[in-house]
Amino acid sequence: MSLDALTTTLVHRPDTDTQWWRTAVIYQVYPRSFADASGDGVGDLPGVTAHLEHLVELGVDAVWLSPFYRSPQADAGYDVADYRDVDPLFGTLADADALVARAHELGLRVIVDLVPNHTSDEHVWFQAALAAAPGSPERARYHFRDGRGEHGELPPNNWGSIFGGPAWTRTTDADGSPGQWYLHLFDSKQPDLDWDNPEVRAEFEDVLRFWLDRGVDGFRVDVAHGMVKAPGLPDWDGHVAMIDGADDTEQVNGSGNQGPMFDQDGVHDIYRAWRRVLDEYDGERAMVAEAWVEPLSRLARYVRPDEMHQAFNFAFLAAGWDAAALRRVIAASFAANDAVGAPTTWVMSNHDVVRHASRLGLSDPTHRPNGIGHGDEQPDAALGLHRARAATLLMLGLPGSAYVYQGEELGLPDHTSLDDDLRQDPAFFRTGGVERGRDGCRVPLPWVGDAPGFGFSPTGATWLPQPADWADLAVDRQRGREGSTYELYRAALRLRRAEGLGPGGLEWLDAPGGRDVVAFRNGDVDVVANLGDEDVPLPRDAHALLASGPLTDGTLPAGTTVWLRTP
Incomplete structure (x- = not known):
């Protein structure tokens, strides 16, 4: 059986632009x-x-x-x-x-x-900001804020760091007293820049x-x-x-x-x-x-x-x-x-x-x-x-x-x-x-x-x-x-270029295996991935160009992807 009869939906047309990054x-x-x-x-x-x-x-x-x-x-x-x-x-x-x-x-x-x-907290800009006063041009490059609470002891808002903990760290002024807070969505050694500046x-x-x-x-x-x-x-x-x-x-x-x-x-x-x-x-x-x-x-x-x-x-x-x-x-x-x-x-x-x-x-x-x-x-x-x-x-x-x-x-x-x-x-x-x-x-x-x-x-x-x-x-x-x-990657990249898959188009194929199979056509190549636990049949007249693992008796084993060419 050819997969041609099972083609269902056009998803993406071939790309005619030639910029390398596409x-x-x-x-x-x-x-x-x-x-x-x-x-x-x-x-x-x-x-x-x-x-x-x-x-x-x-x-x-x-x-x-x-x-x-x-x-x-x-x-x-x-x-x-x-x-x-x-x-x-x-x-x-x-x-x-x-x-x-x-x-x-x-x-x-x-x-x-x-x-x-x-930036890093060791960037010259941030070091200058720490040495400067609140409201200074040096601090305006970052997000410095006064704290909340009676004595500014609480962070300016409740944001958390992506790396865990609060997204604010309090500075210490030159006289040793607590100062303003600065924002860091990541580590405290990574102060956020203010892109409104x-x-x-x-x-x-x-x-x-x-x-x-x-x-x-x-x-x-x-x-x-x-x-x-x-x-x-x-x-x-x-x-x-x-x-x-x-x-x-x-x-x-x-x-x-x-x-x-x-x-x-x-x-x-x-x-x-x-x-x-x-x-x-x-x-x-x-x-x-x-x-x-x-x-x-x-x-x-x-x-x-x-x-x-x-x-x-x-x-x-x-x-x-x-x-x-x-x-x-x-x-x-x-x-x-x-x-x-x-x-x-x-x-x-x-x-x-x-x-x-x-x-x-x-x-x-x-x-x-x-x-x-x-x-x-x-x-x-x-x-x-x-x-x-x-x-x-x-x-x-x-x-x-x-x-x-x-x-x-x-x-x-x-x-x-x-x-x-x-x-x-x-x-x-x-x-x-x-x-x-x-x-x-x-x-x-x-x-x-x-x-x-x-x-x-x-x-x-x-x-x-x-x-x-x-x-x-x-x-x-x-x-x-x-x-x-390693050789699978080499073969895939070589075929990808030879078959023009990068600028190609995509049509869904309603392939055997139902919901556990992802199958599509890109140019002259049919890509069939079996994500299920059971083998699924492949078309009798299909020629396998490359597979992620061994194929057995005209079937695509579980956990395997194959690139096919069908007449």
Whole structure:
């Protein structure tokens, strides 16, 4: 039977625009955990440069670098002290220039992280603010407020930090007496900037130009939905979290941060101004929004024609192992983004969430814990990897752009048994260990299975320990091994390009298996993902181009995705 007879609904028409960012597969490098050239156990920019050929061999189009700026590293570099310099932990500006130049030689574009919601408390601006008086121009760059209560002993409002605890910290005046409070939606060492201040806006436009002049191809914008706060900073009784979601099962996003500190309309004025800056430069420079907002129609506002170019589709990540939820998210994503002429940008894992090879091995594969550690449910590693391969092949078969987090091409799980005394994520400490935090998904990569530190560092040092069973997941153990996750990714990316799946269209297929199957046609390729517990039949005349696992007797086993061509 051909699937032609089962084609039902046109969801998305092929994309005729040719800008690179509409269809690119972009690889996220978390520099401290990618590769260490210096031997100190922390990854660095020369280590990235030395391994760029790995990305070319893998078949991606671009690399996104998490922050490498000068920073006290209170939040792994997302607390920036100087936006125009490289932290010595990672190298020098010359190393950054060399990385960009080598990437371009290899045909890779480079996106760098920009952290505009907050600075480090060691930034020169914040240090000047602490030394200045209330009401001063220096304090006007941040959110300083008098406290409530008879003696100002209470925070200015009831907002909580995403990392746990209050979102306000009280300062101490020069004479030792308690002073004003300052806002920090994250750690107390990450004070929020006041984006109503023209000086703040001018500063970041200059920062954009600094890196564009050095040749970067774009920016990933951290907390893109959080820079503008509601006037008056009103109290709010809701809950803030790194990954928040609605309880409504019909909610197609399920990843929204709401409240007066998020997704305010004023952020769009900022991005229109930034877009004008990028458009001054040749070479199709691009921006991608990290915006945890809902519904998807709100997210699409960030990628209107005069704003950003991409926005991470966290709704897809949040859907988990649920065929009905995935179908809703995919359809709603295309509807929202097509309405504004933007591509949909898919993602399964990143440096802020438990890797999908672990999430999908939980007893509830739709659950999104904020870290996994001792005493928590431990994922079924084999089941998680089996499902992760299927989920990835589903994602890479979708039209649009896609992001790959370093190590997922190896099938890496989280380090789910990491000792708590080794953790460094501020979320772990600010919640008293209630949230395990993100260290488990940030463990250094294994390059060589039989080398100390799995080849991450020439000395064998690693800033976080690697699980012993990662030896078999190392790059050298998987390269050239038929059926390995690494070779599955290579084959998928090669076919994705050859078959034109990135700019393709999408039609739903009412395939056998019913509600537990996600099936669609993209160009000449049929993508069928079986998320159920039973095998489902495949068309007798179909030719399998690629599968996430073995096919048996004309059937698609449980937890498997296949790319097919049918006559």
